[in-house]
Amino acid sequence: MYLLFILLFPLALGSFLLLAKPKNAFVISLTGSIIEAIAVAYVLIQSSQSPNSLSISYPWIPEAGLSFSLWVDGINGILIGLTGLLIPFIVGSTAKTEKANNPVYQGLILAMQTALVGSFLAKDAFLFYFFFEASLLPIYFLSAQFGGENRIAITFKFFVYTLFGSLFLLIGLIYVYLRTPGEVGSSDIDVLVETARSLPATSQNYLFLAFFIAFAIKMPIFPFHTWQPDTYTTSPAQGSMLLGGIMLKMGTYGVIRLVLPMFPLGLITWGTSVMILSIIGIIYGSIIAIQQKDAKRLIAYSSFAHVGLMSAGILTGSLAGIQGALYQMLSHGINIVGLFFIIEIIERRTKTRELSQLGGITQASYMLSVAFVVLSLGSVALPLTNGFIGEFLLLKSVFDQDMWMGIIAGVTIILGAVYTLRLIQKSMFGNVSRITKEFEDLTSAEKMVLVPLVLLVLLGGIFPQAVLNYSAESVEKLTQLLN
Amino acid sequence: MSLFYLIPLLPFIGFLINGLAFPKLNKQLAGIIGTIPPVVAFALSLQLFLNFDGQTQIYTLAEWIKLGELSIPFAFQVDQLSLLMLLIITGVGTLIHVYSMGYMAHDAGLGKFFAFLNLFIFFMLILVLGANFTVLFIGWEGVGLCSYLLIGFWNQKNSYGDAARKAFIMNRIGDLGFLVGIFLLIQDFGTTDYAAIFSAISEGNVPENVGLIAFCLFIGAMGKSAQIPLFTWLPDAMAGPTPVSALIHAATMVTAGIYMVIRANVLFELSPDVLHFVGWIGLATALLGAAIGLFQNDIKKVLAYSTVSQLGYMFMGLGASAYTASFFHVMTHAFFKALLFLGAGSVIHAMSDEQDIRKMGGLKSHLPITYITFLLGTIAIAGIPPFAGFFSKDEILASLYHHDPIMWWLAILGSAMTSFYMFRVFILTFFGEFRGSQKQADHLHESPWTMTLPLIILAIFSVGGGIINLPHFAGGNEFLAHWLAPLLPAAGEAAEVNFLSLEGGAPLLAAFLPAALAIYVFGMQKSVPGSDESVTGIQKVVYHKFYIDELYDILIVRPISLLSNFLHQIFEFLVLDLIVEGVGKIVQYASTEFRRIQTGNVGYYIFMIVVSVTVILFLGLKTWIL
DSSP states (O other): OHHHHHHHHHHHHHHHHHHHOOSOHHHHHHHHHHHHHHHHHHHHHHHHHSTTTTOEEEEEEGGGTEEEEEOOOHHHHHHHHHHHHHHHHHHHTTTTSTTTTOHHHHHHHHHHHHHHHHHHHBOBHHHHHHHHHHTHHHHHHHHHHHOOTTHHHHHHHHHHHHHHHHHHHHHHHHHHHTTSSSSSOOOBHHHHHHHHHTSOHHHHHHHHHHHHHHHHHHTTOTTSOTTHHHHHHHSOHHHHIIIIIIIHHHHHHHIIIIIHHHOHHHHHHHHHHHHHHHHHHHHHHHHHHHTOSBHHHHHHHHHHHHHHHHHHHHHTTOHHHHHHHHHHHHHHHHHHHHHHHHHHHHHHHHSOOBGGGOOOHHHHOHHHHHHHHHHHHHHTTOTTSHHHHHHHHHHHHHHHHOHHHHHHHHTHHHHHHHHHHHHHHHHTSSOOOTTTTTOOOOOHHHHHHHHHHHHHHHHHHHOTHHHHHHHHHHHHHHHHHHO | OOGGGHHHHHHHHHHHHHHHHTTTSOHHHHHHHHHHHHHHHHHHHHHHHHTOOSOOEEEEEEEEEEETTEEEEEEEEESHHHHHHHHHHHHHHHHHHHHHHHHTTTOTTHHHHHHHHHHHHHHHHHHHHBSBHHHHHHHHHHHHHHHHHHHTTTTTSHHHHHHHHHHHHHHHHHHHHHHHHHHHHHHHHSOOBHHHHHHHHHTTOOOTTHHHHHHHHHHHHHHHTTOTTSOTHHHHGGGSOHHHHHIIIIISGGGHHHHHHHHTHHHHHTOHHHHHHHHHHHHHHHHHHHHHHTTOOBHHHHHHHHHHHHHHHHHHHHHTTOHHHHHHHHHHHHHHHHHHHHHHHHHHHHTTSOOBGGGOOOTTTTOHHHHHHHHHHHHHHHTOTTSHHHHHHHHHHHHHHHHOHHHHHHHHHHHHHHHHHHHHHHHHHHSSOOOSOHHHHHHOOOOOHHHHHHHHHHHHHHHHGGGGGOOGGGTOOOHHHHHHGGGSOSSOOOOOOOTTSHHHHHHHHHHHHHHHHHIIIIIISOOOOOOGGGOOHHHHHHHTGGGHHHHHIIIIIHHHHHHHHIIIIIIIIIIIHHHHHHHHHHHHHHHHHHHTTOOOOHHHHHHHHHHHHHHHHHHHHHHHHO
16 A cells, blocks of 8 residues: 555645645645655665565456556665655755746646656556656656747657657567466566566567667667757756656666566677667767766766666676666766756856856855765765765676776766866856856755755765665576576 | 774864864864864874784774675775875874965965865875775775865866866776776675785685786876876876875875785786886886976976876886885885975965976075975985985885896986986075065065974984885894885895995985086076076977877877767767657658548559458468468
8 A cells, every 4th residue: 555655645746736726836745745755765664674565456457467566676666765765855956946836847746756656666567668658748748848948849859759769668568468378468577577588589689679779768878869968958957857867767777677587588689789889878978978068968968878887787687787777876866966956056046057157156155066066976986975886886797797898888987077077167166257256155945955965975875785785685586587 | 993993084074074164164273173183193093003013903894885795895904004104194194284274374265175185184094094995996086086176276277177177087097997907806806805815816816817907906006196198197286285285296195006006016926017017117207207307497396297206216116026115215205205395385485376496596594494404305305315215215226226227227317317306496496596576575484383393394204214214234124124024025125235336326326416416507507497488409398298298188188079079069960860850750751641542532442452451361371371
């Protein structure tokens, strides 16, 4: 029942906001997201003590063997935790803006949460697919209605592109589903995994590609990323946070949950090629990030580079790779929400994100620059920040697979420093510009969001073990399937 | 909880207090709060040192990263090597904190400055105390961060920010090598613990790729210790306040690479090729740094190139397996180079932030303490007996003499250049006529006691520091060699030196003759280097640092910018996006075309049905038959 609560509570509250349009939307939304976070924390503690005790399953379309079943294990628990953790910050980041008490805006954020949590909780593959697609709607409206320049064309492209990708996923799912045993078949993920694994190599090869392409577009992986920088840039801050902080993890999660266990033979055929694409993405994204003039676009490309490394690590199918990716999903979510928020704060005050027009902000707001530097250090994986744990394990996994791939992927720690330090210097350091001259220090509402995020960057770097232990057992079980 | 943990913890607490209370905290108080941690840490380290019984102690705090079989704990190791490093870091650190109270007294960012200094001490202690290569790496990257923050301390100036970035990025290039070395160690040994790795090797468990591991670790050392080709960040790092140059970019952080090679000497001893490479890189860096130092006119730049060059000497020693000699030089260099930098800081302070030695001169009467201590530092670095630098450098040279005579000759050449450029700076700064402005002249003053006291203490160590490893012929007992012996390979250290032989005499001549030449040219002839435009020919090439920065710019920086622009503006939009949009367009086009099929003509529909059924039947038949 707890799972049903954490799935539906945000949607219920979101619908209320969307339909009743109450005046104090911000308070309702923030309180709701905090209640949700507490419930999620309870679910995670429960599930770590007695696995599967919380799973539920109702018949959905019994004639076809589809069921409405939810579960939590060490893998999706991390992502449910990430969602529960980040949404209060995302809601909180609207405080004192015109969006704070916009019930539609808040309602869409909460509706999005249900779609995200649903895709992670689903034990039934079609249910997963349903939420995977459903998540497009709230984010589409958020971006198309509240976004910046050129938002209609850009969000349309994003919508169609990802929808196009998931069609392959749907076809692949149906193909495997039709081969499940029993009279009516089943779309339970475990059953699908069993079925798919026994398929011949040729089928697995096609299916691997069909599944992977959907997730590759979602993450995105080179060369399927062209929707991403535009969409991240034009979305409103909270939209970018949802996209980069949580939604892209649907893609990486899908690879871990479905692609790896279902198609081990497909992985043998295609693993190296898609790993190379992921690693190209790391370098490609980083190199493009170096010259970006718009701070938000720079972060978008850096996110693209980061997710490439996650993908490469996952594709090694190793304990270090998957554990590292899970940890990095968590860290990356925290860091990118913080970074997007800081860029939003700068934009609120200066009305621009152009690096050439910024500078010297540390002189006006010491605290903002400290937060920015700490979050950036997390992003460049300095030891004792959360980013290091993930990147260390990910790079190690890629390196163990292939030395040269590991070294090339490792160049990210150099290029990451290049573009991140440039971002810091152009915005925070140097002389104050005409428009940063009157820069106002952080408000208490902004501090309430930034300070905890900064602390999480450090806590995550010093005490990673709690999270790594949480997922260890499930990931070990998964890697055993691959050997 | 052992008192031991206080040693790294105190600077961290100092960092937190000053970091969080800035800018509200009173400046004087901030300075005192910042200085207490290194003082107490030094006292604790001293106590640890005096009570050390020769047994390596491991302190394991907690598990950090655990993954399957791999376990990386927060573990610290107290042994002969880390104890000495502790004393250098906290000892020199204390002096430099005291000095900074005076030097930075007028700076609005003083609290922040002390916060960063404390953070640096914290990470540096983690670096030397780590009991495995991963904890070493925490400190390694952490000091890089502090170096970045402190070089860019006055970041309003864009060029300072650029220097800070350059330092961090060049260090990161080295760090990638280090990281790869760590991955290889994990592959081969399943751990990064020193004790486990070295005991596995002593049991004969030598992996095939041990040379590669040593090489990767050395790449890390090249970045951190500013060796060719990753040395160009160190001279630029002089943008930071002078106490930072003394502490981080001379006495401690830049010697981390030497520390690491000594720590991993078991691995390096198994890789003679890598050791050879280490030695030659060191030699090339030593000569290049010294050559550039000959013509620099910025007092801090001279000292910076001198540091690059001296670090080269230390690596030369390592290349010849003379670990004790190299470490000896790390220690004496920490004393005399910190002294010289702080002395330079005192001069700059008096000269109202002027750093150009062409505008100085005759300062000895105005800054008597700075003058005498700077002189002592100059004598020490030049290698004139019986000052500290003489003994440590001589040990390196002696080991080279037996290792490779060509390297020895070249090292003597570098030594001669060192002596010359140091006396050149010294004479131009303190002797002759004052060449600055009237305003500067009116302002000239000796620095406050907070600044001169550290100078005096460091001067005492620069003069007498040789006692740490005084050879038998000079009445010593080679304390350092005996102390470090448990960690080092048995052979390798040089025999006694005979001063009447070539081996003993050449270094002395290389120290005295160039010094005399510099005194003659700049002291007696009173010649002053001309303006930047007046230098020509080979001298100009050297003055401009062999145009290495420009070369890197052309070879690396600009191609990456071009590539970035190409990928972003051409490839991304004209290739990838066009394909994506193209697919969309094709679908759109196809849909308009297919719409034409729906003509509304029933006869046409029936025709299509017949065709379709035939095709389906044919295909079905085919599979049925097959």
